[in-house]
Amino acid sequence: MKLHVLRFLFLLILVPFYAKAQTVSIPEKTKNMKGYTGFKPFYWDESTGKIWLQIDTFDTEFLYQTALSAGLGSNDVGLDRGKLGATAIVKFSRVGNKVLMIQPNYSYRAITNDAAEKRAVEQSFAQSILWGFTVAAETSGSVLVDATAFFMRDALKISAVLQANNQGTYSLDETRSALYLERTKNFPLNSEFETTMTFVNNSGKSGSHVNTVTPNSEAISLRMHHSFVALPDNNFETRKYDARSPYNTNSYFDYSTPVSEPIEKNFIKRHRLEKKNPLADRSEAIKPIVYYLDNGTPEPIRSALLEGASWWNQAFESAGFINAFQVKILPEGADPMDLRYNMINWVHRSTRGWSYGYSVHDPRTGEILKGNVSLGSLRVRQDYLIAQGLLAPFENGDVPADDKMLQMSLQRLKQLAAHEIGHTLGLMHNYISSAQNRSSIMDYPPPMVTLNSNGEIDLSNAYTNEIGDWDKISIQYGYTQFPKGTDEAAALDKIIADATSKGLTFISDRDARDPGGLHPNVHLWDTGTDPVTELKRVMQIRAKALSKFGENNIRKGTPMALLEDVLVPVYLFHRYQVEAATKVIGGQYYSYAIKGDGQMITKSVSKEEQLKALNEVIATMDPKVLALSENILKLIPPRPVNYEYTSELFNRKTGLAFDPLSAAEAATDIPLSFLFHTSRLNRLVEYQAKNDGLGIDDMIQVLTTKLWNGQKSVGLEGLIQQQNEQMLLTYLLAVSVNDNASFATKAALLKAIDDLKTKVTAQLKKTKDSTQKGYLLLTLDRIKSPEKAKATLHQSAPPGAPIGCGTNEN
Template identity: 50%
Template sequence: MKRLAVLTSIFLILSCTELLAQQLPSINEKTQALDQKEGFFAYYWNEAEGKLLLELDPDRLKTQFLYVNSLTAGLGSNDIGLDRNQLGDTRIVYFERRGPKVLMVQPNYAYRAITENEKEKQSVREAFAQSVLWGFEIVAEQNGRLLIDMTGFLLRDAHNVTGRLRARNEGSYRVDESRSAVYPEGTMNFPKNSEFEATLTFTADYPGEQVRSVTPTPRAITLRQHHSFVELPDNQFEPRPFDPRAGYSAVSYQDYSTPIGEPLTKRFIRRHRLKKKNPGAAVSEPVEPIIYYLDPGTPEPVRGALREGARWWNEAFEAAGYKNAFRVEVLPDSAHPLDVRYNMINWVHRSTRGWSYGSSVVDPRTGEIIKGHVLLGSLRVRQDYLIAEGLLSPYEEGLNYDENNNPMLEMALARIRQLSAHEVGHTLGLTHNFAASTNDRASVMDYPAPKVTITPDSTLDLQNAYDTGIGEWDKMAITYGYKDLSATADKEAALNEVITSAIDQGLHFISDADARPPGGAHPMAHLWDNGPDPVRQLNHVMDVRAIALENFSESAIPQGTPMATLEDALVPVYLYHRYQVEGTAKLIGGLEYSYSVRGDGQPGPAPVADSLQRAALEAMLNTLSPEALEIPGPVTDLIPPRPPGYHDSRELFNNHTDPAFDPLGAAETAANMTAKLLMNENRAARLMEFKARDSSRLGLGDMLDQVITETWQADPREGYRNAIQNTVNHVVLYQMMQLASDEDASSQVRSVINLKLEALREWIREEVEQPSPNEQRAASLLYGYRLLQQFTEEGEILTLPEPLRPPPGSPIGSGERPLLNCGVQFQPNRY
C-alpha cells in the first residue's frame, strides 16, 4: 500500500506539472503586443504593466555568463559609500530550469578540479556550496524556449544598499516596490551583453544623520541600480602567474586535482587582454588597444588634466613593446558608463571629500579584466587647492589670479593628473607601491605628498609639487603583466628576468599591509611622503610648516570671505607634518625586508640601523616641542567664531573652548598624533626584541626615558609655551598608560612601561614637594601625580580624558573609508 501511495503521489506531481505547462501561454501570445529587444539575451518590455520579460533559448540554460550589479545613481555621502556608477559584485552564473521555475545559480569558482576526470570535478563541486541568487517565474513557453519575469529580480536590492545603511547606523531601510520601477533609459541590448536598470526607493522611519544631510526627504531614498549580463570571454586568454614581487593583485583558487607536494592554491595576476599584431617584432601595434573613456560630465580644466594623466600609461606600454596600445577618449553621449564594454574614468560628486577608487570587472577563471572602472572624487581638487592656499597665503591686496597665473590651481591640477594615472593603474591590475618615493618617484602607484621647495629667500615654491609621467617601476610592472610572450620559448624565465632586472636597478616594492600606520615597520614604505630619508624629510616638512605658519595671515583667504574660514586653511598647514611623522615613526623599531623568493639573492630581514632609529626618535620628539606646536599669536587673533551660515564641520579642529578658536586644542591634537605612534604596541614589542638580541640597540626603555626627558622633565617654558608643554605632558602620559594597560601588548612591553610610569610617578612626587615657578606648572604636576597614583592602584585610566582627535586627513585631498569589496570583482583600491 505504501508503494502504491508513493506512485500515486509521483503521478499527481507529474500530472500537475504537465497541466501547468499546458496552461502556460505561448511566447508569441504573451508578447504579441510587445517589442522584442534582440541581443545577448532577448527581452520584452511591457510598458502597461511595468514588467520586463526575458527569453531563454534552450542553449541558454546551463550556459554560464558574467552577472555584474552596480549602482548608477548614488547617495552622495562619502561616509556611507554609495557612489554614482559604483561597481558591485561580479559573479559567474547560469540559468537552470526546475519544474515551474528557473533558478539563477552561481557555481563556486573558489574551489575547482582542473582535470579531465568528470567524477573528480563533481566531487569538488559537491564538497563546497554554490549559491542560488534568484528564482524566476516562467510566464510562457514555446518549442523549448522559456519566457521568465525579470521584474522582481530587477526591483530587489542587489547592491545591498539596505545592508550598507544598517551597518553605518543610518536606519533600517527596505525597498518600497510601490515607488520602484524598471528604468528603460538604462536598459539596452547588445550582441555580447544585456544591460538592465531599475529605480529603487528605500524607506525607513528613523533615518540617520548622514542620510539626512544628503537627501531631500530622508525617509525615502531613491537610487538606481544596474544589472549586466555579459558573455564570458573565449578561452584564448592565457593567465599569467602571480609573483609577489611584480606589483599586481591576484585572483586565486584552490585546485584539488593538484598533485600532492605541489601548492594547492593557484594565483594569477589581473590584467587586460593585449596581444601584438606582430609578436616577433620588438615594437608592434596591438591587435586591440586598451581604450579608457572619460566621463563627459567632468568640467574643464579638470577633464584635460584627467585625460593627460591617464595617457601617461602609454609610456609604460611602449616600454613593454607596444605602439598605440593605450588610449583615452571622452565617452560618447549615447553610451552608458556601466556598459561593460567601456573602461571608464568617472567624475563622482559627494557632499564631503573622500577617496577615489580603481576597480574592475574580472573573469574569476583567469584573471582577465573585462572592464576597468575608476571613480574620482570631485572634491579632491578643491582640497588640494585649499592646501596650496594655506601654504602660500597668496591673496595679497590687489593681487588676482586666473587660469594662466594661479599656482594653487596649477598644483591642484598636477595632483589630479597623478591621481588619474594612479587609479587607472589599479584598473590595469597594479597594486600600491609605497616604497616608490624612495626611488625618486618611481611609481604613480605611491601616495605622493606635495613636494614643497624652500627658496633661498625662505619662501615656498610649489612648481615641482607633483611629478609628471610614469615611473621606472610602472614600466617594469606593465612589462611583467603585458609583455607579449607568444613568441617566447621560456616564458617563466622571461618574466623572472623582468623582475630581477628591477631588483638589480634598486627599485623597491612594498604594498599596503606593510605601509599603513600606526604599527608599520618598513623604513621605506610610507604614505604621503617624499625622498629616501624620512628623518631628513620630516625636518624639511617641519621647516616648510614653520614658514607657512609664520606667513599665515588673512591673505590665506580671498577678499570678502568670512575671517572665521581662516581655520579651514590653517588646519592642513598646522597638521602638514602628520604623514611624515607616520613615516618617520616606522624607523623606530623598524625592519628592512623585501618580498623575496628563494633564489633571487635579496637579503633577509634586518632591523633598521640603530643610528637611524635614534635620529628618527629625536626628529619625532622635536614635533612635541612647544616651539613646534605654537601657533603664532597674530594667527590666533585673526580667527573669530563661525558666522551664521558657516557651521562647524569635521574639517576643523576639535576644541575645548567652543565657540572660540582653541590653539591649545590644536597643539593637543598634533601632540597626540606623535605620542600615539610612539606608544604603538607592535613597535614597542619590536624594540624589546631587537634590544634583547643586541644590548647596544635602542630599546623600549631607552625610548621611554628619552620621551619623558624631552617632555615631563624638560625645563619649564613660560606663558603660552608653558601651557603647550603641560598639554603635551598629559598627552604623553595618556598614551603611556594606554600602552601599559593594552591587553594586546606583550607582557614584556607592559612590564617595562609600568616600570617607567612608576619612575615618573616618583619623579613627579619629588617635584610636587618643591616650590613651583608658576601655578600652571604646579597644577599640571599634581594632576599627573594623582593620575599615576590612581593608575597604580586601579590599573585603569579613570579621569584623564582622551586627547582631541584630528580632523580627517588622509588622503591629502580627500577622507578614507575602509577598503575593499571582495568577491570575484577586482578588489577596489582606494587612494
C-alpha cells in the same frame, strides 16, 4: 467506489490536454509588450511595469554584474555613483516549470580531464542559487519568466550599508521603485537593466550623512544597474603571480594538484592585449585597451584627466606595443555602466573622499573585462586649499594671474587619474617608491614642496609629470607578449631582477598601513629617501608657511573665520612625514624576497638611526613649534551664522572660540599614538633583550627627558608643555593595561610610571607654587587609575586623508 475510480481515471486522461491548453507561447504572451532583442531577449510590459526575460539557452555560463549608477553623494557612506557590486559567473538551469539562476563555485576546482575527479570537487563545495523564476510561456524550448522581482531586489545591500554606517534603519519600498527604461538596453553581447530603488526610513531617525545629502531623509532614491554579459572565449593566456610583482591576483584551489605542489593557484589580473605581429619587437595591438572619460567632466579638469590617463601608453610602449593604450571622451548616448566601456567617472559628493579604481574580471581566468575608475570631484579643491595655505597668494585680494594653486591641483589630478587607472590594469599600490626617486604613481604622493633660492615656497615640482620607472616595469611584467618558445618564467624573473639591480622594488598596503609600521621607507603620503631627513625639511616648509600665514591666505570678501579651514592643512603639514619617521623606531628593512633571488631579506635599523629619528619626532612636539602666534590667533573669530563647525576643523574645548591648545593636542597625539603602538613597543623589548638597536627603556627615557624636562615655559607654550606631559602619561598608563602589550612591555612601562611618580612626588614636596602644586596632584591622581587613561589615537586631529590622492580597495 467504482464511480470515484472512473472519475479519477477520466481526470488523469484530461490532464495532459488541459496542461497543453494552458501553455502559452512567447509571441502570444508578449504581443502587447515592447521587445528588446540582443544577448538575453527581454520584454517590457507597460501595463504592469514588468520586465519579462526570455531564456533561450540553459546551463550556459555568463557574467552577472551589479552596480550603482546614481549614488547617495556621501563618501563616508560609500554608496557612490559608479560603485560596482559583486561579479558572478551564473547560468540558468531549468527544473520543470522553474528556472534557477545558479552561481557555480570557482574558488574550488579540479583542473583535469577526469570527469569523476571534477565531480568530486564540485559536489564537495556549495554552489549558490541566486534566484528562482517561474516559466510563464514557452516556444520551441525557449521560456519566458517574470524577472521584475529579481531586478527590483536590494542587490547591493543598500539597507545593510546604511545601517552599518549608523545612518538609520531603511527598507526597500516597492511602491516607490520602478524600472528605469532610459538605461535598460540590449546589445548582441550584453543586456543592461536599471531600476530606481527607494528606501524608506522605518525608525524616523537618520544619520548626519544622509541628512546632508538627501532632500528628504525619509526616502532615499538610488539607481541600481544589472548587466548580463557574454563570457570571453577561452583563448586568454593566464600569467602566474610572483610575490615580487605588483599585481592583484585571481586565486583558487586546484584539488587535482599533486601533493608535492601548492594547491592554491595564483594568477595575475590583467586585460587581454595581443600584438598584431607577435614576432615584432614593437607592434600595434589587435584590440587596444581604450578608456573613456565621463563626458560630464568640466574643463580644465577634463584636459588634465585625459593627459594623466594617457601616461600609461608610455608603459605599454616600453612593453613592446604601439598606441595600445588610448583614452577618449565617452560618446553621447553610450552608457558608462555598459561593461564594454572602461570608464573614468567624475563623481560628486558632499564631502571630499577617496577615489577608486575597480575592475570587473572573469573569475575563471582573471582577465579584466572592464576598468571602472571613480574620481571624487572635491579632491581637487583640497589640493587647491593646501596650496592656498602654503602660498598666502591673495595679497591683492583676488586669485593671481599665474594661479600656481590651480596649476598644482591640476597636476595632481593628472597623477590621480593615472593612479586609479593603474589599479584597473591590475596593479596594487607600491608604497616604497617614494624612497626610490618617486618611481611609481601607484604610491600616495604628497606635494613635493621646496624652498627656492630666495627662501620662498616653490610648488613647481609638487608632482611628477609622467609615470615612473617602476610603472614601466610593472606593465612589462604583466603585458609583455613573449615570442613562442620563450621560457616565460625565466623572462619574467629577469624583468624583476633587472628592476632590483636598479634599486626598484615593491612593497604594498599591509606594510604601509600598519599603525605599528615596520619598514622605515614604506608609508603613505611621505617623500624622500630618508624619512627623518625629510621630516626636518618638511618642518622647515611648515615653519615658513606659518610665518606668512594671515589675511593673504583667503580671498577678499571671505569671512575671517574661514582662515581656520586654510590653517588646518598648514599646521598639520608634517603629519604623514612624522608618521613615516616613527617607523624608523623599532623598524626593520626588508623585501618580498624569494629563495635564491639574491635580494636583501631583512636588515636591522641601527640604534643611531633610531635615536636620530626619535629626536626629530620629539622636535615636532616642541611647544615653540606648536604654539601659534598671537598674530594668527587674533585673526580667527567664531564662525558666522550658516557656516558650520565641521570635522575638517580642530576640536574645541573653548566653546565657539578657536582653541590653540586643541590644535597642539592633535599635533602631539599623532606621533605619540604611533610611538606607543603595542607592536612597536613589543619589538623594542625584544631588541633590548638582544642588545640589537634601540630598546624600550631607551625610548621612554628620551621621551620623558625631552617632554618632562622640568624647564617650565610660560604662556601658551607653558600650557602646551603641560598638555604634552599629560599626553605622554596617558600613553604610558593606557599601554600598561593594554592586553596587546607583552608582559615585558607592561613591566617596562610600569617601571617608567613609577619613576615618574617618584619624580613628581619629590617636586610636590618642594613646590610652593599653588598652581604647580595642583598640576602635580593631578598627575599623581591619574597615576592611581591607569585603567581610566584613554589614548585618543589621533582622533582629535581633523581628517587628513585623502589629501589629494586616492586608494584602491581592490
